[in-house]
Amino acid sequence: MNEDREVLKLVGARIRALRKERGYSQESLGEKGGFHFSYIGQIERGEKNVSLVNLAKIAESLDVNLIQLFAYVEEQFHFTESEIVIQEIVAMLREASPDSIHLVKNVIREILK
Incomplete structure (x- = not known):
């Protein structure tokens, strides 16, 4: 269960980093993807187990490929x-x-x- 939470935190941190690189607020990213800004915050903090469909919408809103949301794997796989x-x-x-x-x-x- 702790490993599940770690994955959520890593993906959330990656989304936060990409959002900030693009100069988006949580609110503006939420608007682009059709989400409430508080939902974006929960994802970024690893509090929500976000669906693949929503991850795809977030990736599109960030103008990245879905795979780029998982770029954190370099830390996990050395x-x-x-x-x-x-x-x-x-x-x-x-x-x-x-x-x-x-x-x-x-x-x-x-x-x-």
Whole structure:
């Protein structure tokens, strides 16, 4: 049962981090997803066992893929340092322009030759 609560807290913390990165309040995120701001707060504190359907709505409201709500797993599964760096690079690329992404691809291709 304690492990269940830990998962809820990790997902909630991830949602809070993504919300804050985007400059959303709990109220604005709730409005985007069709939820009351207090429900968002309960999710972020790990107090609510949120359904997959609601998680999908929250992910859409945050403009992320559903899988990104579970990015906390690196802490739980002890990814290697290289895997964590790759995740960080991917996160940066998600925010980059198409031209920047193309440039990064070419640089990486040259480095790995």
